[in-house]
Amino acid sequence: MTKPHFTKKQRIVLSVLTFFFIVLFIHLFIFRTAIVDGHSMAPTVNNQQTIIYNRLSYLFDSPHRGDVVVIKRDEQTYIKRIIGLPTETLSYQDQQLYIDEIPYRQTFITNERSYWTHNIKPTYIPADYYYVMGDNRRNSRDSRNSLGLILKQEIIGRAEMIMYPFDEWQVIY
Template identity: 60%
Template sequence: MKVKVSTHLTKIGKIILIIFLIILFIRLFIFSFAQIIGESMAPTIQNEQWIITNHLAYSLNEPERGDIVTIDYNGERYIKRIIGLPNETIEITDQQLYIDGIPYEQVFITDRNSFWTHDIPKTEIPNHSYYVLGDNRRISKDSRNALGFIAKSNIIGRAEFIIYPFSDWQVIY
């Protein structure tokens, strides 16, 4: 009888260990969770909301304009929206974004006051780099000021979901 109980406990221990290792693998290599601190992505993502970042999003595809990405910059994590892609020239004049001289409508803008920014002169984005802005441009630390161009290697993944508070649960656009 004692042998069967200890064998049963050993099996349960192995199952718990395997589940723990699977969760650890998923957490480290596929998805991560982060709490947003600050209002730089408001109104899209609010202060103190929790998000899920997909680390595999760009393993087969390139980041696209409008994607909200998690960035590792000098050991700090930032959440920003990609505005400019590698080798493009961007410019903002009188709140109008121009990409390679062509006006671009920022369809993700939902609150015109948050998206106000000073003019940005013609800026050529280097190869393998991106130009990012916070959705709340009045207060965002982004490519205009502190972050500069973001290398693809500094993009951790694409922000996919707001998961907390539960009443705010939604896919991030």
């Protein structure tokens, strides 16, 4: 059997098409983009930045405390940080977060004023639910108010990096 012989032009077209389909596959099934709408995650992620999130992050694993996640609820997309995990009890007293009555230091918040939030009565988080907050505590719709607890199925991926504007490119922690 003879090996097919392609012209240089055919090889270039084949390479471009292969590249296009690989990028399309990655975009459809693994990585997606989202544009941040609002200031609730500042300074970690800012308004109008474009992020890349991984849709497969939680296929075989569960979200971890501190993960920045993308949530889809009622056709709205939210970007928040996981604070409370299933079966934990969370409360907030005198600007201190408690998880199962143990003080928890929020190392991902760099601005001390961002810590501010009203007191939260002890809240039990049932199995398959998560408690989320924006890093900008003063300006965030999250589990403390209108969003409430988040079902694992509503978490569609983990935010991995800021991709635009290009001069603000960085990995999200």
